[in-house]
Amino acid sequence: MTPLLDVTDLLVRHGDRTVVDRVSFQVDEGETLALIGESGAGKSSTALAVLGLVGPEPGSSVRFAGQELTGLKGRRLRALRPRFQPVFQDPYGSLDPRAPIGRTITEPLRVHGRPAGAARAAELMELVGLDPAYADRLPHELSGGQCQRAGIARALALDPRLLVLDEPVSALDPSVRSGVVNLLTGLQKRLGLGYLFISHDLDLVHHVAHRVAVMAPGGRLVETAPTHELFASPRDPYTKQLLGWAPSRP
Amino acid sequence: MTHASSADPLLAVRGLRVGIDGTEAVRGVSFAVRPGQATALVGESGAGKSLTARAILGLPPHGARISGSVRLDGEEIAGAGPSVYRRLWGRRIAYVPQDALAVLSPVHTVGDQLAAAVRSVARVPRAEARRRAVAALDGVGIADAARRARALPHEFSGGMRQRAVIAMALVNGPGLIVADEPTTALDPRVRDQVLDVLAQARAASGAALLLITHDLELAETRADEAVVLYAGRVAESGPAHQVFGDPRSPYTAGLVASKLPGWRTTGTARRGQDSLSATARTPQAPLPAIAGTPPSPLDLPRGCAFAPRCPLAAQVCRDEEPAPAATDPAGPRTVACHRAHQLPMPAVMLYDLQGLQDLQLREPTG
Numbered sequence: 001m002t003p004l005l006d007v008t009d010l011l012v013r014h015g016d017r018t019v020v021d022r023v024s025f026q027v028d029e030g031e032t033l034a035l036i037g038e039s040g041a042g043k044s045s046t047a048l049a050v051l052g053l054v055g056p057e058p059g060s061s062v063r064f065a066g067q068e069l070t071g072l073k074g075r076r077l078r079a080l081r082p083r084f085q086p087v088f089q090d091p092y093g094s095l096d097p098r099a100p101i102g103r104t105i106t107e108p109l110r111v112h113g114r115p116a117g118a119a120r121a122a123e124l125m126e127l128v129g130l131d132p133a134y135a136d137r138l139p140h141e142l143s144g145g146q147c148q149r150a151g152i153a154r155a156l157a158l159d160p161r162l163l164v165l166d167e168p169v170s171a172l173d174p175s176v177r178s179g180v181v182n183l184l185t186g187l188q189k190r191l192g193l194g195y196l197f198i199s200h201d202l203d204l205v206h207h208v209a210h211r212v213a214v215m216a217p218g219g220r221l222v223e224t225a226p227t228h229e230l231f232a233s234p235r236d237p238y239t240k241q242l243l244g245w246a247p248s249r250p
Numbered sequence: 251m252t253h254a255s256s257a258d259p260l261l262a263v264r265g266l267r268v269g270i271d272g273t274e275a276v277r278g279v280s281f282a283v284r285p286g287q288a289t290a291l292v293g294e295s296g297a298g299k300s301l302t303a304r305a306i307l308g309l310p311p312h313g314a315r316i317s318g319s320v321r322l323d324g325e326e327i328a329g330a331g332p333s334v335y336r337r338l339w340g341r342r343i344a345y346v347p348q349d350a351l352a353v354l355s356p357v358h359t360v361g362d363q364l365a366a367a368v369r370s371v372a373r374v375p376r377a378e379a380r381r382r383a384v385a386a387l388d389g390v391g392i393a394d395a396a397r398r399a400r401a402l403p404h405e406f407s408g409g410m411r412q413r414a415v416i417a418m419a420l421v422n423g424p425g426l427i428v429a430d431e432p433t434t435a436l437d438p439r440v441r442d443q444v445l446d447v448l449a450q451a452r453a454a455s456g457a458a459l460l461l462i463t464h465d466l467e468l469a470e471t472r473a474d475e476a477v478v479l480y481a482g483r484v485a486e487s488g489p490a491h492q493v494f495g496d497p498r499s500p501y502t503a504g505l506v507a508s509k510l511p512g513w514r515t516t517g518t519a520r521r522g523q524d525s526l527s528a529t530a531r532t533p534q535a536p537l538p539a540i541a542g543t544p545p546s547p548l549d550l551p552r553g554c555a556f557a558p559r560c561p562l563a564a565q566v567c568r569d570e571e572p573a574p575a576a577t578d579p580a581g582p583r584t585v586a587c588h589r590a591h592q593l594p595m596p597a598v599m600l601y602d603l604q605g606l607q608d609l610q611l612r613e614p615t616g
């Protein structure tokens with residue numbers, strides 16, 4: 001079966017610094033691949049490259065459902081864009097502060113010239129457990145958890161197959177965090193979504209991920225394994241250190 | 251000058267209220283910090299924990315109205331102005347913020363700033379201030395402190411900067427350190443190192459700690475006492491391991507129940523959660539969760555602020571706000587809940603769907 005997302009030899013540089021160093025991984029339908037590592041290791045750069053928001057170096061390949069995305073431009077890229085969508089960490093920062101959230105949620109539909117009426121907004125809001133009566137509210141009138149649900153609803157507007165989630169619950173209050181985690185795992189089961197899930201929270205990754213890829217500083221993937229295996233018997237010294245199996249550097 | 255015996259609290263907060271723009275965000279908070287002890291003030295955004303800390307520190311936001319009582323070593327300081335606080339800052343009460351750059355100047359070396367802090371309190375020669383500054387950096391585990399003292403803050407890593415701020419807070423030997431989310435911005439591994447340093451430096455100096463945090467695990471593992479805030483009130487307080495090991499407030503129970511199963515402990519029953527069905531520990535299975543979201547201080551529900559989210563809420567909860575009361579007359583714990591005596595054991599069962607059905611929790615009639 002063709003993986004949903006197939007990344008091969010992804011190389012990203014900032015100036016002459018390599019931030020993602022020839023990284024390869026796959027994400028299947030209905031599967032969560034978590035990318036873990038310390039901050040600055042290149043996790044977010046990997047996400048941005050997958051989303052086409054930073055350009056990878058020549059030789060990199062990012063395939064979505066078998067189709068090569070790197071080098072794709074214009075209409076053909078636009079046609080694929082709806083299929084993979086980001087969810088970011090900061091629930092407030094990622095929403096337009098002046099737009100009612102019902103409008104923000106359906107914005108991607110308007111951009112792609114699809115019907116974006118109140119009915120679709122209500123449908124999306126219900127999908128993420130938001131009361132459709134909130135459609136007219138502004139982000140600052142909502143809690144962090146509600147804003148993050150709105151962000152997820154917006155990501156779902158175009159019926160994507162893959163979500164790229166960068167620390168999607170780490171900014172949320174503890175009393176709403178597990179509700180959003182349940183929402184994400186539930187949506188995946190219901191819709192068969194693939195998740196590229198970036199986080200430094202090992203408990204969270206252990207709970208949500210089917211497989212885990214470990215990124216070391218310098219942007220190298222040192223180990224990829226099924227979640228249970230990775231946590232029970234890490235192989236790479238860096239993974240061992242990250243999991244606290246080996247003494248950490250001072 | 252008051253002479254407090256060691257049994258007396260170092261800090262005693264009674265009925266503290268803080269209002270801004272006509273809304274009350276801290277609504278009658280009481281707790282105490284004993285000398286040398288670590289007390290965690292735990293809450294979510296909007297719960298009033300940072301405002302409480304800032305009121306204690308004499309750094310309230312502009313226009314805030316403070317009432318109630320804050321006693322430091324017996325001295326009443328609630329709402330006191332800078333003239334009073336200038337005498338206290340550094341010497342008796344010190345501040346460690348989340349963002350080190352909020353207290354470190356970017357244009358002076360770390361050593362110069364520490365030395366200036368020493369000289370702001372003690373009339374000592376520059377060389378002596380310098381020596382104490384370097385010793386303080388050494389005391390928080392900064393290797394090669396004499397050389398590092400000549401660096402500017404941005405030349406430090408995040409963890410090192412936070413250590414420098416801790417050194418600065420401790421350099422004049424205050425009795426109380428107020429740390430507001432001191433490690434939230436750091437990677438987990440660095441976070442643990444910084445917290446270890448803080449604990450060691452406190453043990454050496456005898457300073458007490460008021461730790462402001464949203465992180466239950468931090469509160470449970472790093473504090474002796476915990477005070478849990480919800481919507482500007484104390485939901486529950488007591489020894490930290492008791493509060494989180496056997497919560498007595500439905501809110502705290504919800505926080506504990508909805509904690510992610512730790513990857514280290516999964517497979518073995520977690521303390522206080524033996525009741526949770528086995529599926530709750532299976533990866534991707536739904537976690538116990540608290541419904542709804544915390545209220546805004548602008549729009550508090552009538553009665554208990556947690557009632558709209560509480561699985562135990564009854565009519566009395568919607569009519570009357572519960573007051574904190576001791577759970578047992580001789581004990582150290584308080585809880586503000588009308589139905590505290592009707593909680594299941596363990597209380598986290600409140601959030602276990604199966605458990606709820608088994609218990610058939612109904613509103614009492616009559």
Ligand code: SF4
Pocket residue numbers: 499500501554555556557558560561562563564567572586587588589590
């Ligand atoms: S007072 Fe009532 S609503 Fe509030 S926490 Fe207790 S049972 Fe729940």
